[in-house]
Amino acid sequence: MQPDRNAMSDADFAAELRAWLEAVYPPHWRDPVLRLRGRDAEWWYARQWQDGWRAPAWPREHGGLGLSVEKLILYHRVTEDFGIARTLDHGVKQVGPILVQYGTEAQRAACLRPILEGTQTWCQGYSEPGAGSDLAALRTRAEREGDSFRVNGQKIWTTQAEESTHLYFLARTSAAPKKQMGISLFLVRRDAPGITVRPIRNLLGEREFYEVFFDDLLVPADAVVGAVDQGWTVAKALLGHERFAQGSPALARHTYRLLCAMAGPLGAFDDPAFADRIARLGCDLSDADALYAENCAGVASGADLGDSLPIAKLVAAELFQAMTECLQDLAAEARARxxxxxxxxxxxxxxxxxxxxxxxxxxxxxxxxxxxIMARSLLPLRD
Structure with a gap:
């Protein structure tokens, strides 16, 4: 079992974590925009596990650090400030927590330890053509055949499918009056017969996203997480975790630093229009930081964040884009000079x-x- 670090003072905890990062983290990976993949990511997962810093939010009895919400927030703040690269890590961030909450003992035994060791990596099969943001409109079907389900359908925008060892996905297991009902969540090996992946190149030209095709894929009935037809409950919990993480303005903060570093040599701060623009962005960043801190405090107190999640996600995403647009304007000037x-x-x-x-x-x-979502929740609108 991992040592209990909750009893440490915040200063001692942050100092120990940062000292460990300084000692083991490869300097060329200190880039918040970089995403570790393949063997690089596996090495990092294994090193976290070896040194006792893996799975900060998991309970200690399941191999995690069992950090309190306050310590967990500090953990992420230290790693963000240090500038570690991004990782997908669906195993720790998504699959592990849902197995702790909804999984069977057999599922936990098969998955939790390999996830911690970095030998079992996961990708997500949620979005489909015509069912992206409206996830409940999915059409992949899983039909019961004895002790198995036969799955046919398609997923899209599955990140790092080709290099993941396992896949978790949603499929419709029965007809229901509400489209959110009759959906189940499945776990499967990514190389199982009946699964085909096809790459989609992103804007950077990388093979990051994939289409996933299910052609008569047979999945054992004991690979369903939670009750059959109740997968929407599990999926909503995962989406809540995802949107909370996406509410962090860490990438906007990183881009703001890049902006300031590029503006200096160009003398951009002497331009009143630019000075006004970057001041506004700085104020927006302070607001985004305050909103994220408020959400973190809400989690710490056990509050239902509800409407705050989509607000924070939207604020962080649009601010990140606004920062990069300003950065591109400076880069264009630098190219011309x-x-x-x-x-x-x-x-x-x-x-x-x-x-x-x-x-x-x-x-x-x-x-x-x-x-x-915000309009339905916050404004007096009628359907």
């Missing part, structure tokens, strides 16, 4: 961050969907 003191690498980084920011108002619930 050779010898201005801005390196070619910094200019290329601006382009990379800009392209990376574009999908942030799409995945995890589009900006339009988030606004609809």
């Amino acid at each position: 050779p010898g201005c003191g801005v390196s070619a690498a910094r200019i290329d980084e601006a382009a990379r961050v800009y392209l990376m920011s574009r999908p942030y108002t799409i995945f995890g619930g589009t900006a339009e969907v988030q606004r609809n």
